Amino acid sequence: MRPLRVLAATGAVALGLGLAAAAPSSAAGTSDVSVLHGVPGLTVDVYANGDPLLTDFKPGTLTDPVKLPEGTYDLAVFPAGEDPDGTPAIKADDVAVPSGANITIVAHLTADGTPVLTPFVNDTSRIKPGETRLTVRHTAAAPAVDVRAGGTPVFEGLENPKEAKADIPAAKVSADVVLAGTDTVAIGPADLDLKEGTNTIVYAWGSAEDKNLALAVQTISGLHSAPGGVPSGTGGLLEDGLPMPLVAVTVVALAGAAFAGRRAVLATRRG
Amino acid sequence: MRRWWILVAACLVVAVAAPLGWWLTRPSASEGVAVTSVGAVPSSSAPSSAGPSSPSASPEPSASASASRPAVPKVTARPAAPEDEGPEAATNPVSLSIPAIDVRAAVDPVGVQKDGSMVIPRSVDRVGWYRYGPPPGSAAGAAVVAGHVDSKAQGPGAMFRLREVGVGDRVDVRLADGRTVRYQVVGKETLVKKRLPTERLFARDGAPRLVLITCGGPFVPELSSYRDNLVVVAEPVGGAA
Structure with a gap:
């Protein structure tokens, strides 16, 4: 030290x-x-x-x-x-x-x-539904680094004291920090639960020379937004008007009334 | 002769009574309180910050503040190392039932589609719970469950009869851990899809409530879609059984 x-x-x-x-x-x-x-x-x-x-x-x-x-x-x-x-x-x-x-x-x-x-x-702007915000900050006595999620570099060439951020689909990821452009792991891997609607801020801190590099995590939640809509029907089976059987009953009854009425009038004339 | 006149009268009565009876007994498009009024929070909620756990800060203004500079409250601190929070699926809903209208459906956790709209399970027999919001039984916020009213290929869906639900009807949601959360319908409304107040229906704060959503209103064949959403809101009754 x-x-x-x-x-x-x-x-x-x-x-x-x-x-x-x-x-x-x-x-x-x-x-x-x-x-x-x-x-x-x-x-x-x-x-x-x-x-x-x-x-x-x-x-x-x-x-x-x-x-x-x-x-x-x-x-x-x-x-x-x-x-x-x-x-x-x-x-x-x-x-x-x-x-x-x-x-x-x-x-x-x-x-x-x-x-x-x-x-x-800290970026507290609204996040799209289904997404999370990942912010990484290089605050360690170490050279430039890449930050990887699941082995794939997400942020490359990050230097002290810079930050990088992105809105990505919410997920649990295994993150590690490697020396920029190499596969030499400097920190991690650590499992991060990147929750929907949350800004997860990951800090790389400590000193490479003293071999005490570590991650610190800060979360800011409540940045979510609601889905855009609920598409929940394509059939058109829901009847908004009078159902067909009832229409048929009404038509038959009206026809019956007309028929009976005609017979009644004829019977009256004859009588 | 009189027989014919009686028949005329009888037929006319049927012709009038059939549509009138349907009109009087059909489920009302809206009932109870406005669906957006339940659990509404007066002001928009501010983002909350927290580390892995969440004890709250207790600001105490310092007595010896210098005159020209703002007083500084005392703050609390805790470790910031990443933590594995483990699985949290025990409170996920697994099935939904509304005995009054014979609705029984399995519940899938769902997210959003590419266009930002809510995912609805492909099978019309299943309904989706919006997994980014609170699960049923949470202390606060709207647990949202949506399902198809019908589909062209599969016919009527689990929510086909939702429009027949009435204020006071019971809704039971069974959770993965075996508990059942019981709700009672307090409001039903048909809202135009294009103006659906999703920020309020999906609010994660405010009083605990269950929001059921399906389609309704006139069908628009050109869009293969209904014009409206039918929204039912229910409040918890009693404790979890």
Whole structure:
């Protein structure tokens, strides 16, 4: 395990891209924010604006989403129990949280092993019926990788700290991560239940050099949409109008009335 | 002579009574509450995030928030390693029965076709349960079961008599684990297919309910299809037996 290097201020980290433009303090919106710890070997406390957000946060764990009011946050990560007035192990100042977004902030290693905080905006747009959304994020100290499902590459040449995503038919898949362009398995395989209407976000984290690469999974459900229709009849047997036997009975009765009426009139004349 | 007049009257009575009787006794196209009103949730539900398990977050605003920056709630965390959740087929429905109209049908789990519409079992004797939504007996949401009213090749289907169902009729759904979930019909409606409110009929939230769908209304020979969908909604009664 290499020593955790202290990172100088990483400068402003803009979240939500264009959404984050100069948020006025009067805005009342919030965003759902989760935090994933992907730096191996160090339990930490996370502070936001000087307040403890998370204590005893262990590697490989994910927070439940929390609604953070729109605004700007200074994030700092300290080894668990350490004085927050000291120099943080990782920090990111002026992180702008927009309104109405779904964000995961990941504490992870860069490709060369430096701990950083990277915010990702999660895609919570509606998914077509029958499909699932698979998002993969490279947050490990490792070179470019391919992500395979059932042995077939789904995402190729993914680099730290990039993500790739696709909407695919919902299914259980066996996924693994290989070094880009090779069959050298770096992580897995792991069985993933990619549920319909759900965004399953898979993180590759850890360090190749320290042989502790692993997967972390976050799911965002409720993105489903309903089927387009219910085609449930081609026969045309359902009778919407008067059934044929009843039509026949009515016709026969009318004919009978006409016949009897004629006879009655004739009988009246004769009589 | 009088005999003929009596016969005239009798024939006329039959000629009027036959269609009138049919018209009065035919099943009504809609009955009970509006099918989309059952279990309706007032506002659209927000996407929910969760890891492999789902304890909920308990935000506690911090007391020492600095003046210019938003207060930060406390959050909870849990392992994010992939988990195998195992089989979950025990609660899948296997058969459906509506004693009042002699409906008995096997239930298949179904998904969607390429065009995004619901898959209906090819055999008209079977009905399909929309497996992406909640199964019957779930704590929330609409369990949707649909079947063919008929087919050109196979004749009348399992749902042929669904339009005769009435408010208060019992619907039993047997699950793979042997339990039976009992429902009672609360509404029936015929809705034009093109404007079928699927987002509401297939809603996975709101009160637990069973939604039965088949075809109905006039047949359109050019399209080999009916114009409408017949939708019946039922609410659970009692507990699972």
